[in-house]
Structure formats: C-alpha cells, structure tokens
Amino acid sequence: MHGKKDNAVEKKLGERVVKDFTENIKGKDHRIYFDNYFSSPDLLRDLKENKIRACGTVNPSRKSLPMMKSAKEMKRGDYDWATSNTGLSVMKWKDKRSVHLLSNFHDPIQTTGVTRKEKDGNEIKVSCPIGLSDYNGNMNYADKFDQLKGVYETDRKSRKWWHRIFWYFVDATVVNAFIIHKEMKLPKMTLKDFRREITRDLVAPALVASRGEKQSQSSHLQFNKKKPNVPKSVCLESSSHQPERSTRRRCAACSYKKQQIRTDWMCSVCKVPLCFRKRKIRFQDYHAS
Structure with a gap:
C-alpha cells in the first residue's frame, strides 16, 4: 500500500x-x-x-x-x-x-x-x-477518531512547526484516554467533561488557590500590568547578565503602545526582553541605570 x-x-x-x-x-x-x-x-x-x-x-x-x-x-x-x-x-x-x-x-x-x-x-x-x-x-464510523479530536481541538498558531505536532499528540492522548474510559464501563461522561476533569487534575491546587494573589516576595520578577519591572537590586547585584535568544516579544525598555519594538533577545538573569538598536544599546542601558 x-x-x-x-x-x-x-x-x-x-x-x-x-x-x-x-x-x-x-x-x-x-x-x-x-x-x-x-x-x-x-x-x-x-x-x-x-x-x-x-x-x-x-x-x-x-x-x-x-x-x-x-x-x-x-x-x-x-x-x-x-x-x-x-x-x-x-x-x-x-x-x-x-x-x-x-x-x-x-x-x-x-x-x-x-x-x-x-x-x-x-x-x-x-x-x-x-x-x-x-x-x-x-x-461517520470510519473517521471517529478524527471527529473526536476535532471537536475540542487544541489549535495554536506558531512559527515553530513542531508546536502543531506537539498539540496533535496532546489531543490524540486525550481522545485515546476517553475511549479507554468508555471501554472500562466507568460512569458515563461527555468528551467535554472528560477534558475538564483532566484539566482540573493537572492544574496544581496551589496555583488555583493563588490565582489573583500577589506573587511571593522571593520572586525576582514583579509585573506591573503588561511591562515587566525588575528591582534595581537584581539588575545591579550580579555581573552574569548576558543576552540570550528567546521568543519574539516587546522590548521592556523602549517599546510603548503607539510604537511597539519587538526583539528576539532577553536577559538571562532578569528574563526581560531587551533589544539591540543602532546607536542605543538598550541591553546595557537597562542594566546601567
């Protein structure tokens, strides 16, 4: 074949x-x-x-x-x-x-x-x-798996080709688990409720309980609305701040609402996106101020 x-x-x-x-x-x-x-x-x-x-x-x-x-x-x-x-x-x-x-x-x-x-x-x-x-x-019986997978499909657009494959395996795993659940003659449950139960079990109770609360004081990063704000002590206390590749995000130093500047770089310690622009090296400016 x-x-x-x-x-x-x-x-x-x-x-x-x-x-x-x-x-x-x-x-x-x-x-x-x-x-x-x-x-x-x-x-x-x-x-x-x-x-x-x-x-x-x-x-x-x-x-x-x-x-x-x-x-x-x-x-x-x-x-x-x-x-x-x-x-x-x-x-x-x-x-x-x-x-x-x-x-x-x-x-x-x-x-x-x-x-x-x-x-x-x-x-x-x-x-x-x-x-x-x-x-x-x-x-309808021939494509039952594709039908079940497509009902609540986890579809996320991304430039990384392997993301699509990853989410396909996640959906396939859920559908296979749902089929096994039905074969074991456990209490009847719809596919939607089955996915909800999986989500509840995977999400840690501590994360659910802390939703909406302030981050712990031990955390270096504190977010103010959309822009990350790193304490000065963190920026200046270490000399190991190095640029590293990341996903493309808005620069924390020079990007604003009317003119968005995006970069592929971030600080390895602060985990803040920072860009390298001509004449103005924002990475150095951010850690020197």
Whole structure:
C-alpha cells in the first residue's frame, strides 16, 4: 500500500488497496463505503461482479462518468442521476456545495429527508438521495477518531512547526484516554467533561488557590500590568547578565503602545526582553541605570 510496485509509481493505488482489503469477502454480499480517493466506475463494476456492494463519493472528473446538470441550474435539495448498463448509478446532489456519489446497489430514484439549518438559524427539511444518506450514516464510523479530536481541538498558531505536532499528540492522548474510559464501563461522561476533569487534575491546587494573589516576595520578577519591572537590586547585584535568544516579544525598555519594538533577545538573569538598536544599546542601558 506504499504507492510503488516493481519500483514504478502505481497509477491505480486506490483501487488496488480496496481490492486487497476485500479479497476475503468476495461473494458474501457485504457493503463497503469509501471516499473519492478510492472510488471509480471500474472499481465499483469489479466489486459488483464479485458480489460486494460498494458506495462512495466520486470526483466528477473521473473517466467514464456522464455529464450531470450544472450546479448553477440547481438549488439546495435538487439532484440529478444517471445509470449504466452494468448496474452502476451516479448521483449529484446540491447542498451548500455539489456532492457526487457512485454506487453499485442503490436505487437513484429513492429519496429521503435531511435537516439543514438556514442562515437565520431556522431548520428546514431538504430532499436527499437515499444513497447519500446511507453513505453519510456509515462513513461517520470510519473517521471517529478524527471527529473526536476535532471537536475540542487544541489549535495554536506558531512559527515553530513542531508546536502543531506537539498539540496533535496532546489531543490524540486525550481522545485515546476517553475511549479507554468508555471501554472500562466507568460512569458515563461527555468528551467535554472528560477534558475538564483532566484539566482540573493537572492544574496544581496551589496555583488555583493563588490565582489573583500577589506573587511571593522571593520572586525576582514583579509585573506591573503588561511591562515587566525588575528591582534595581537584581539588575545591579550580579555581573552574569548576558543576552540570550528567546521568543519574539516587546522590548521592556523602549517599546510603548503607539510604537511597539519587538526583539528576539532577553536577559538571562532578569528574563526581560531587551533589544539591540543602532546607536542605543538598550541591553546595557537597562542594566546601567
């Protein structure tokens, strides 16, 4: 399933993957569902010959698909369909966007009703091909992990590429723990409540109790609103103050609201962002004053 066969790039990888997975269910009249990466008329025809019922979304640019009604001519709930002499049916349904479906066992004439929300918040019933409703109901199980992870995803923008990977693992760990919690038949809990319980357990009671209180006197750093204020004794008592790389923040010495000066440097002792500007070396000025 790696995309190469005999040291050559495989052109019909999606079809081959489906055929490999269905090798042991031929002639058993099973139903399978997949998305448009795998779906093609040739694949569904082959599966039908092996008595495997298959259904999936399909890219309208695939070969051998008929021309369907233009999306501009359709409104929400409208659909168009066509059948082949080999028992395949292709359906095009207009929701917010057009959806194309290919099936080797659904009757394209049969429809059902689905609920959709309008812009004003009102719910309306919209006609939908029964094949598409069946597809949506079954494909929901295939991406269950991604669905759970995406509900309360920890998404943080950053210039550091590894941050995205880190938060992905955090979310994946929470989802896996939630699944184990359900399998152990413990008291029922929603995913939101489960995440809240994890947060409560991870946050130290001492930090929660001290929220809003003043920092301890032993701390060198005391913050006044947004700008850090380091006592003079700390700035002058040590000679080990050295610049070191940090995240990009506002300079504590020369940045102000109307003109923000940002820097990648900070003091290794004071932990205060300080910039190196032409003619004015703020790092030295800050520790000399």
